[in-house]
Amino acid sequence: MREQLIRAEQIKPLEWRGGVLRLLDQRVLPLQQAWLECRDAAQTAAAIRDMVVRGAPAIGIAAAYGVALAARQRHAESATGWRAALAEDMQLLAASRPTAVNLFWALERMQQVLDAHAGQDCPLAQLDAAAIAIHEADREANLCMAQLGMEVIRHYCEAPQHLLTHCNAGALATGGFGTALGVIRAAHLAGLVEHVHADETRPWLQGSRLTAWELACDGVPVSVNADSAAAHLLREGDITWVIVGADRITANGDVANKIGTYQLAVLARFHDVRLMVVAPSSTIDMQLASGADIPIEQRSADELLRVAGQPVTTELPAFNPVFDVTPASLVDVIVTERGVVEQPTAEKMRQLMQEGALH
Ligand SMILES: CSC[C@H]1O[C@H](OP(=O)(O)O)[C@H](O)[C@@H]1O
Numbered sequence: 001m002r003e004q005l006i007r008a009e010q011i012k013p014l015e016w017r018g019g020v021l022r023l024l025d026q027r028v029l030p031l032q033q034a035w036l037e038c039r040d041a042a043q044t045a046a047a048i049r050d051m052v053v054r055g056a057p058a059i060g061i062a063a064a065y066g067v068a069l070a071a072r073q074r075h076a077e078s079a080t081g082w083r084a085a086l087a088e089d090m091q092l093l094a095a096s097r098p099t100a101v102n103l104f105w106a107l108e109r110m111q112q113v114l115d116a117h118a119g120q121d122c123p124l125a126q127l128d129a130a131a132i133a134i135h136e137a138d139r140e141a142n143l144c145m146a147q148l149g150m151e152v153i154r155h156y157c158e159a160p161q162h163l164l165t166h167c168n169a170g171a172l173a174t175g176g177f178g179t180a181l182g183v184i185r186a187a188h189l190a191g192l193v194e195h196v197h198a199d200e201t202r203p204w205l206q207g208s209r210l211t212a213w214e215l216a217c218d219g220v221p222v223s224v225n226a227d228s229a230a231a232h233l234l235r236e237g238d239i240t241w242v243i244v245g246a247d248r249i250t251a252n253g254d255v256a257n258k259i260g261t262y263q264l265a266v267l268a269r270f271h272d273v274r275l276m277v278v279a280p281s282s283t284i285d286m287q288l289a290s291g292a293d294i295p296i297e298q299r300s301a302d303e304l305l306r307v308a309g310q311p312v313t314t315e316l317p318a319f320n321p322v323f324d325v326t327p328a329s330l331v332d333v334i335v336t337e338r339g340v341v342e343q344p345t346a347e348k349m350r351q352l353m354q355e356g357a358l359h
Pocket of ligand 1: 054055056057166167168169170173174178179180206244245246247257258259322
């Protein structure tokens with residue numbers, strides 16, 4: 001399976017060229033493939049804020065490279081004052097988006113490299129290596145989760161099935177292959193996928209523009225549906241699993257993910273459809289006791305009142321939270337690279353994070 005996924009890999013949302021971070025501009029996909037180059041923290045933070053690069057793991061990877069870029073720039077400006085300037089750059093990166101914990105996890109990893117070289121010259125090579133390691137570790141985690149998630153699906157049913165997914169938790173949201181889409185890709189290769197239903201995922205359309213495109217590129221049978229059609233599909237559509245990614249999972253197993261995930265979870269439970277959340281352990285925040293503590297990003301009203309930049313209505317007040325929280329009680333399984341947790345609880349999450357695989 002691993003080799004099949006690697007052979008099939010086509011899409012990379014970011015490229016590190018030693019001093020330049022190249023980002024595939026996800027604001028214009030799939031109709032245009034344009035690359036944006038970042039050479040410092042400010043450009044990288046803006047790219048994250050403006051969703052040139054998006055998706056919890058991809059945001060963390062981009063931020064890590066942003067620190068490596070900033071260190072180069074600040075050290076070249078001042079061999080003695082670089083640490084203070086770099087600290088400000090890291091604050092800028094930390095302020096780019098609030099919900100995906102991978103951003104803060106990656107910045108903490110980069111800070112540990114700096115702390116390990118306190119009082120020494122700028123560890124440029126070690127910062128580069130740390131960012132590359134974060135990128136590669138995410139890619140490896142996706143390959144591991146793809147296999148584990150596929151085996152969970154096969155455990156419950158060995159026939160080809162209808163699946164539903166929301167937003168984009170694919171190669172474009174990660175270091176490669178995807179979390180939820182990694183599982184779907186592996187399930188397809190294992191003959192377990194009859195059809196994938198992709199919620200368009202208003203207002204940013206990650207589903208219709210990114211997920212459907214990714215799956216179509218891989219020859220996975222997929223169709224786009226309005227978010228509001230999900231209830232009808234779950235009642236009528238023979239769907240066996242809702243499979244999604246996550247932006248932050250708290251210590252009790254609550255899950256923050258793209259807005260609309262919570263209503264899918266309620267609908268899935270009502271219609272006896274299982275909900276699978278796929279996320280690397282860098283998405284798990286054991287410092288937060290429950291989802292009530294997760295900061296939910298609110299984005300511009302324009303994202304609701306305009307499509308492709310064109311107004312679709314008059315200037316009106318708009319409520320645009322871009323994440324919501326699904327309680328652990330509505331999650332049937334969480335798949336991570338450390339293992340699989342069914343019916344997540346605080347104790348099971350502790351065991352996963354401290355002792356590793358449960359399955
Ligand atoms: C693999 S995690 C992807 C996760 O991130 C998305 O949010 P956004 O596109 O706003 O960065 C969405 O919540 C996905 O599930």
